[in-house]
Amino acid sequence: MKIAIIGSGYVGLPLSIAFSKYYSVIAYDINQKRVKDLLKGIDSNQQHRKKEILKKKLIFTSNKNLLKDNDIYIITVPTPIKSNNQPDLNMLKQASILVGKIIKKNACIIFESTTYPGCTEEFCVPLIQKFSKLKFEKDFFVAYSPERVNPGDKANVLKNIVKIVGANDKNTLLKVKSLYKKICRSVYIVNNIKVAEGAKVIENIQRDLNIALVNELSILFNKLNIPTNEVLKAANTKWNFHYYKPGLVGGHCISVDPYYLAHQAKKKKFFPKLILSGRRLNESMGKYVAMQTVKLLKNNSLDFNKSRVAVLGFAFKDNIPDIRNTKVIQILEYLRKKNIKFDVFDSWVSKEQVKKEYKIIIKDFKYFKKNKFDAIILVVSHKLFLKKLSFYSKFYKNNNKKIFIDVKNNYSIKDLNKNNFKYFQL
Amino acid sequence: MKIAIIGSGYVGLPLSIAFSKYYSVIAYDINQKRVKDLLKGIDSNQQHRKKEILKKKLIFTSNKNLLKDNDIYIITVPTPIKSNNQPDLNMLKQASILVGKIIKKNACIIFESTTYPGCTEEFCVPLIQKFSKLKFEKDFFVAYSPERVNPGDKANVLKNIVKIVGANDKNTLLKVKSLYKKICRSVYIVNNIKVAEGAKVIENIQRDLNIALVNELSILFNKLNIPTNEVLKAANTKWNFHYYKPGLVGGHCISVDPYYLAHQAKKKKFFPKLILSGRRLNESMGKYVAMQTVKLLKNNSLDFNKSRVAVLGFAFKDNIPDIRNTKVIQILEYLRKKNIKFDVFDSWVSKEQVKKEYKIIIKDFKYFKKNKFDAIILVVSHKLFLKKLSFYSKFYKNNNKKIFIDVKNNYSIKDLNKNNFKYFQL
Numbered sequence: 001m002k003i004a005i006i007g008s009g010y011v012g013l014p015l016s017i018a019f020s021k022y023y024s025v026i027a028y029d030i031n032q033k034r035v036k037d038l039l040k041g042i043d044s045n046q047q048h049r050k051k052e053i054l055k056k057k058l059i060f061t062s063n064k065n066l067l068k069d070n071d072i073y074i075i076t077v078p079t080p081i082k083s084n085n086q087p088d089l090n091m092l093k094q095a096s097i098l099v100g101k102i103i104k105k106n107a108c109i110i111f112e113s114t115t116y117p118g119c120t121e122e123f124c125v126p127l128i129q130k131f132s133k134l135k136f137e138k139d140f141f142v143a144y145s146p147e148r149v150n151p152g153d154k155a156n157v158l159k160n161i162v163k164i165v166g167a168n169d170k171n172t173l174l175k176v177k178s179l180y181k182k183i184c185r186s187v188y189i190v191n192n193i194k195v196a197e198g199a200k201v202i203e204n205i206q207r208d209l210n211i212a213l214v215n216e217l218s219i220l221f222n223k224l225n226i227p228t229n230e231v232l233k234a235a236n237t238k239w240n241f242h243y244y245k246p247g248l249v250g251g252h253c254i255s256v257d258p259y260y261l262a263h264q265a266k267k268k269k270f271f272p273k274l275i276l277s278g279r280r281l282n283e284s285m286g287k288y289v290a291m292q293t294v295k296l297l298k299n300n301s302l303d304f305n306k307s308r309v310a311v312l313g314f315a316f317k318d319n320i321p322d323i324r325n326t327k328v329i330q331i332l333e334y335l336r337k338k339n340i341k342f343d344v345f346d347s348w349v350s351k352e353q354v355k356k357e358y359k360i361i362i363k364d365f366k367y368f369k370k371n372k373f374d375a376i377i378l379v380v381s382h383k384l385f386l387k388k389l390s391f392y393s394k395f396y397k398n399n400n401k402k403i404f405i406d407v408k409n410n411y412s413i414k415d416l417n418k419n420n421f422k423y424f425q426l
Numbered sequence: 427m428k429i430a431i432i433g434s435g436y437v438g439l440p441l442s443i444a445f446s447k448y449y450s451v452i453a454y455d456i457n458q459k460r461v462k463d464l465l466k467g468i469d470s471n472q473q474h475r476k477k478e479i480l481k482k483k484l485i486f487t488s489n490k491n492l493l494k495d496n497d498i499y500i501i502t503v504p505t506p507i508k509s510n511n512q513p514d515l516n517m518l519k520q521a522s523i524l525v526g527k528i529i530k531k532n533a534c535i536i537f538e539s540t541t542y543p544g545c546t547e548e549f550c551v552p553l554i555q556k557f558s559k560l561k562f563e564k565d566f567f568v569a570y571s572p573e574r575v576n577p578g579d580k581a582n583v584l585k586n587i588v589k590i591v592g593a594n595d596k597n598t599l600l601k602v603k604s605l606y607k608k609i610c611r612s613v614y615i616v617n618n619i620k621v622a623e624g625a626k627v628i629e630n631i632q633r634d635l636n637i638a639l640v641n642e643l644s645i646l647f648n649k650l651n652i653p654t655n656e657v658l659k660a661a662n663t664k665w666n667f668h669y670y671k672p673g674l675v676g677g678h679c680i681s682v683d684p685y686y687l688a689h690q691a692k693k694k695k696f697f698p699k700l701i702l703s704g705r706r707l708n709e710s711m712g713k714y715v716a717m718q719t720v721k722l723l724k725n726n727s728l729d730f731n732k733s734r735v736a737v738l739g740f741a742f743k744d745n746i747p748d749i750r751n752t753k754v755i756q757i758l759e760y761l762r763k764k765n766i767k768f769d770v771f772d773s774w775v776s777k778e779q780v781k782k783e784y785k786i787i788i789k790d791f792k793y794f795k796k797n798k799f800d801a802i803i804l805v806v807s808h809k810l811f812l813k814k815l816s817f818y819s820k821f822y823k824n825n826n827k828k829i830f831i832d833v834k835n836n837y838s839i840k841d842l843n844k845n846n847f848k849y850f851q852l
Contacts, residue, residue, distance in 0.1 A: 117647075117652055117657075118650065148664060156665055162663040162664070164660050164663060166660075188660060188663045190660050192652075195653065195656045195657050196660065198652055198657040198661075199657050199658075199660035199661040200661075202643055202657060202658075202661050203664050203666075203667050205639070205643075206636070206639060206661075206667065207666070209635065209636075209639050209700075210632070210635075210636070210668075212700055213631070213700060213701070216698055216699070216700045217628060219696065220687070220694070220696050220698060221543075221624065223691075223694045223696055224543055224544065224620070224690070226543055226618075226620045226621060227618075227621065230616060230618070230621045231621050231624040232625075234590050234614060234616050234621060234622065234624075234625035235625040235626075235628050237588040237614045237625075238574060238587075238588070238629050239582055239587070240629075240633070241629050241632065242632060242636075242668055261646070265646050265649075268650060270645065270646050270649055272642055273703055273707070274635075274638055274639060274642045274700075274703055274704055278700055281699070
């Protein structure tokens with residue numbers, strides 16, 4: 001059996017590596033730079049090492065012709081949103097057309113890209129039918145098996161997770177099940193593609209909403225002068241409490257998937273108020289953090305035009321280089337609007353990529369020590385940043401006005417007070 | 427040391443029982459009928475047996491005079507909401523005044539009633555000061571230790587839980603900690619009353635919001651023709667998913683507490699959109715279930731005026747007699763508006779109480795078998811109701827129009843189809 005995997009990103013690469021232990025795998029990516037890197041054993045996402053990537057039965061390519069004559073096609077392309085928060089299905093469309101043009105009779109196509117329930121059957125399958133001139137569920141077969149990739153998480157990797165497999169016919173279901181059984185801890189089957197699509201999208205929606213709740217609580221408790229994190233820790237002593245922390249919600253999944261489901265809901269004239277109001281709240285948190293910073297500058301009678309703020313972290317998450325939908329940009333935009341100068345430090349992210357995509361200059365953390373600031377915003381808890389407060393204490397212009405924004409609640413209130421910081425915690 | 431406990435309900439009774447192992451306890455309740463029952467060893471809430479209730483060192487009384495000369499006062503009165511969803515603090519007020527009138531110097535008052543952060547210090551303490559003419563934190567001391575009673579739950583009872591204790595001064599904190607340490611698995615201390623109040627209220631808010639989310643998903647998936655429960659079960663195979671089920675949210679806690687926090691938020695001119703939009707959604711579910719029933723009656727061309735619906739369950743939760751804020755009433759109100767006759771069966775609840783509070787006649791389940799219906803709504807999963815579908819099949823007027831509303835997803839779709847039911851599942 002020969003497998004072709006479309007997309008060699010966060011989802012496609014680990015999948016390609018895992019399957020190449022058992023099958024010949026063609027890993028196709030449209031991005032030639034990415035393919036070049038992978039051929040050298042380099043994963044710019046820093047999730048896999050050279051030894052894992054360079055495998056005998058694993059071929060990386062941008063050449064469509066190599067995709068012919070495979071039995072299984074797995075589609076792992078990104079499903080982002082457009083600037084208006086509508087699903088951007090373009091890559092899914094291109095992948096469906098690509099597969100449609102090359103599949104032979106009896107091919108099996110598995111979609112792993114996150115999407116709304118109904119997308120595979122209503123959007124992808126018609127494209128494949130059109131370009132292949134083959135008939136769905138007669139000449140070719142489709143399954144949906146949602147990726148559960150969690151960038152930076154070393155425990156919940158492919159081989160340790162339960163993989164959902166959904167297909168409408170029993171044969172495809174069993175075939176795809178036995179395929180994934182080889183590389184995952186276990187496979188959970190559902191005999192309906194839409195159920196599998198739905199399961200994936202609601203996992204992230206639940207997470208988004210729970211973070212939105214603690215964000216709402218954080219804003220309220222701040223007004224009531226109650227330390228949110230102490231309340232959350234106390235509540236967490238209850239047997240059925242879920243400990244979420246307030247914060248910025250970025251990345252490719254949680255901040256995107258709710259819009260996919262909302263898109264499908266609106267087609268059915270249903271407006272998912274709760275889901276979207278959670279989204280709106282999380283989208284406002286970058287500005288909120290920046291506003292708290294500005295408020296502290298004001299309260300300490302610091303002149304905005306002369307102020308300099310250090311922003312520690314640009315990635316959307318701790319200890320990874322992933323900058324997709326990072327909400328740090330919201331903080332920077334607000335500071336810029338207020339004419340406050342800032343320096344952004346992050347040794348994880350690719351400086352070129354950030355410059356290209358966001359027009360922001362990123363500096364290595366080592367340059368932090370060469371400056372003095374009015375305020376420090378610790379946004380991303382990269383290990384490198386988790387220094388003692390006495391370290392940060394040394395890099396303020398004015399020793400009586402040390403403004404410190406501890407977005408992730410890394411420090412205790414006791415410590416912040418002891419170091420005489422003017423602080424804000426989410 | 428002598429303890430007086432104000433309120434002998436779901437919270438006060440187990441507390442009184444537990445403390446009476448170590449101390450002399452006066453259990454005071456304003457409800458004379460309740461006191462009379464307890465003196466006979468009867469708990470109408472069906473949470474405690476005679477042997478537990480009748481203890482040497484435990485006195486039940488409605489006589490205020492017996493409250494004098496105690497060292498510790500624990501207030502466990504209900505904190506419900508008014509019909510406009512505003513906190514009804516009247517019982518808390520009465521309890522505070524009562525305690526204020528009788529305490530001596532150095533008394534320690536512990537509040538267990540759920541409330542919003544700030545209520546103890548801003549509402550209760552001033553009343554105690556006024557009526558005692560003693561000074562807070564000088565002449566008397568206050569702690570807040572939120573109850574975590576879960577009616578019907580046999581695992582998470584007082585002795586098995588972690589109990590939060592919050593007080594603003596160290597002495598009170600340690601004193602109350604050592605008190606609860608005797609009767610609970612462990613005590614978690616916070617040196618701030620507001621943090622303890624906040625912790626309690628957000629536990630239930632989180633639960634309310636998570637149920638609201640699956641309710642919203644259920645409404646949407648119903649429109650998309652996707653079985654919600656199958657999606658939830660599949661999603662639950664992810665390591666960090668929380669498995670909540672759609673349903674009616676009643677009871678004294680989850681459907682009430684969010685309004686308490688919202689009340690305090692609005693005083694600070696903050697409108698907690700997310701919390702209240704979850705509340706609104708959950709409040710709409712009774713009507714939604716009734717509407718689905720009506721829709722099925724219509725689709726099966728059944729005449730409303732001649733239809734008869736069996737509603738199984740009236741309590742707010744399975745296998746308990748608790749009817750506080752039951753949302754079954756919303757279903758009944760809608761059916762009544764549509765001129766559809768119904769019978770309500772529930773062998774758990776007190777028929778007198780329901781008649782008095784809701785003007786609804788409740789019948790024992792044994793009378794169910796004497797009738798034939800057009801539709802059966804299984805709302806509450808009392809064990810008694812969890813019969814095979816073939817059992818329910820026998821009690822329909824028309825064997826081709828067996829409408830079954832499985833609110834709690836007790837049955838599989840396969841079974842429902844096999845029994846030829848016209849069904850709806852949340």
